[in-house]
Amino acid sequence: MENKRFSDKVILVTGATSGIGRATAVAFAREGAQVIMAARRENLGREVADEISALGGKAVFIKTDIRNPDEIDHLFEAISKQYGRLDCAVNNAGLSSLTMPPATKIPEEEWDDILNTNLRGVWLCMKHEIGRMLKQGGGVIVNTASVLGLMGSSGLAAYCASKHGVIGLTKTAALEYAHKNIRINAICPGPIRTRMMEAPMEIYPNMLEMLLAKTPMKRMGESEEIAGAVLWLCSDESSFMTGKELVVAGGQGVAA
Ligand SMILES: NC(=O)c1ccc[n+]([C@@H]2O[C@H](COP(=O)([O-])OP(=O)(O)OC[C@H]3O[C@@H](n4cnc5c(N)ncnc54)[C@H](OP(=O)(O)O)[C@@H]3O)[C@@H](O)[C@H]2O)c1
Numbered sequence: 703m704e705n706k707r708f709s710d711k712v713i714l715v716t717g718a719t720s721g722i723g724r725a726t727a728v729a730f731a732r733e734g735a736q737v738i739m740a741a742r743r744e745n746l747g748r749e750v751a752d753e754i755s756a757l758g759g760k761a762v763f764i765k766t767d768i769r770n771p772d773e774i775d776h777l778f779e780a781i782s783k784q785y786g787r788l789d790c791a792v793n794n795a796g797l798s799s800l801t802m803p804p805a806t807k808i809p810e811e812e813w814d815d816i817l818n819t820n821l822r823g824v825w826l827c828m829k830h831e832i833g834r835m836l837k838q839g840g841g842v843i844v845n846t847a848s849v850l851g852l853m854g855s856s857g858l859a860a861y862c863a864s865k866h867g868v869i870g871l872t873k874t875a876a877l878e879y880a881h882k883n884i885r886i887n888a889i890c891p892g893p894i895r896t897r898m899m900e901a902p903m904e905i906y907p908n909m910l911e912m913l914l915a916k917t918p919m920k921r922m923g924e925s926e927e928i929a930g931a932v933l934w935l936c937s938d939e940s941s942f943m944t945g946k947e948l949v950v951a952g953g954q955g956v957a958a
Contacts, residue, residue, distance in 0.1 A: 706732075706733045706734030707733040707734070707933070707937055708730055708733040708734050708735035708789075708790075708933075708936075708937075709733075709734035709735075710734065710735075710736065711730075711734070711735045711736070711789040711790060712735070712736050712738070712781070712785045712787055712788050712789050712790075713730045713735045713736070713737050713738070713788075713789060713790045713791070713792070713936070714737075714738045714740065714777075714781065714788060714790070714791040714792065714827075714831070715727045715730065715737060715738070715739055715740070715791075715792045715794060716740045716741065716766070716768055716791075716792065716793055716794050716795040716823075716827060717740075717741050717794040717795030717796060717846075718737075718739035718740065718741055718747070718750060718763075718794070719739070719741040719742070719743045719746035719747050719750060720741075720743075720746060720896065720897050721894070721896030721897055721898060721925050722794060722846065722891065722894060722896060722925045722928045722929065723739075723741070723792070723794040723795065723846075724746075724750050724925065725924075725925035725926045725928070725929040726792055726794065726925075726928070726929040726932050726933070727739050727750060727754065727761060728750070728753065728754060728757070728759075728929070729926065729929040729930065729932075729933055730933065730936075731754040731757065731759030731760060731761055732757060732759060733933065734759075735759075735760070735790075736760045736761075736785065737754065737759070737760065737761040737762075738761070738762055738764060738777075738781055738785075739751065739761055739762070739763045739764070740763075740764050740765075740766040740768070740777050740795070741763075741765075741766065741795060742765060742766070742767050744763070744765050747763030747765065748763060750763065751763045762784075764776075764777050764780055768795050768819060768823030768824075768826065768827060769815075769818045769819055769822070769823055771826055774823075774826050774827060774830065775830075777830075778830035778831075778834070781834070782834065787834065787838050788831060788834045788835065788838075788841060789841055789842070790841060790842045790843070790844070790936040791827065791828075791831040791841070791842075791843050791844075792843075792844045792845075792846070792932055792936070793823075793824040793827050793828065793831075793843065793844070793845045793846065794845075794846040794932075795819065795823060796819060796820045796846060796864075796898075797815070797816060797819050797820065797898070798816070798858065798861045798898055798902075799812060799816065799857065799858060799860060799861055800901060800902055800905065802856075802857030802858065802902070802906075803857065804856070804857065804859070805859035808859060808860050812860060813860045816860040816861055816864055817860060817863065817864050817867075819864075820861070820864035820865065820867075820868065821863075821864040821867040821868055821871070824845055824868055824871065825871055828843060828845075828871070828875060828886075831843055832875065832879060832884060835879075835882075835884045836879075836882055836884070839883060840882070840883030840884055841883075841884050841885075842884070842885045842886075842935070842936045843875075843884070843885070843886040843887075844886075844887055844888070844889055844932050844935045844936060845868050845871070845872050845886070845887075845888045845889070846868075846888070846889055846891070846932075847865045847868040847869050847872070847888040847889065847890045847947060848861075848865040848890055848891060849890050849891070849892045849949060849951045849954050849955055850862045850865050851865030851866050851867075851868055851869045851888070851890055851947065852866075852869070852890060852947070852949070852955060853955060865890075868888060869888050869890075869947050872886055872887065872888040872945065872947070873945045873946075876944045876945030876946075877945060880944050880945070885940075885941075885943065885944040886944060886945065887935050887940070887943060887944060887945070887946050887947070887948060888946070888947040888948070889928060889931055889932055889935065889947070889948050889950065890947050890948065890949040890950065890951065891923065891928045891950055891951060892917060892923060892949070892950065892951025892952050892954040892955075893913045893917060893922045893923065893951075893952075893954075894922060894923045894924065894925055894927075894928055895922045895923070895924060895925070896925055899913075899922065910922075916954055917951070917952045917953060917954050918952060918953030918954070918956065918957070919952035919953050920952075921952065922952075923950065923951070923952055927950065928950055931948055931950045935948060
């Protein structure tokens, strides 16, 4: 029998309806995992589940808005009921600002939406994930931060604050649960060709040029290039790594 890296592992990926989350869900399924996908757009969720079944993989979609604690409770109740365990969780769902206002001009609703999704949503999911992993004796969590969790970017104060917060949350929880066999790391993608980047590029035509000027590899990354790193972080190949951020960004942030 073919030996796959995540055979029979139960894996949750939030934000799996597009971009990085979708590629990550597909990559896990190819490696034999039972994948639970959570996001809001049911039609796309079903589409990804069908794509995975067509590849011979196993996936279910559970409609979840991670800003809503009741929907998160429902997600984890369903996981407990159906699988009784959770080996890995990738807290990836997120959004950015399209209007890119300076820090003092961010509308409160936009600030709340970005922070509630990117930071509070990750924290709410982690509470359930860690609770489940404590019961079963261990597990692995990967939180999707960003290179903008490590530096500032004009027009993206709320996004940068949320992603710096994700890294702080990751490091602290990793310290608190390292001795319980729970590893928690963050992935920090650079510019990746997804809806999150394509939407603002339509509004700001020189954005791509500006991004490439800051990226030594002179190209955007593909979602699959992040998925590969996430799978490594979830695998036993990274078994001595916790509380760290892994930057996958085409060389961004390396130069003095
Ligand atoms: N693309 C980049 O350059 C880049 C760089 C660094 C970090 N990241 C991070 O990577 C992650 C994935 O982004 P992406 O680039 O793949 O963008 P994307 O294609 O827009 O995907 C975002 C995902 O998050 C989900 N989502 C958003 N709000 C949600 C909510 N309230 N509840 C549940 N799911 C929600 C979306 O699904 P629904 O709309 O169906 O809910 C979608 O599946 C984000 O955390 C982002 O900050 C991206």
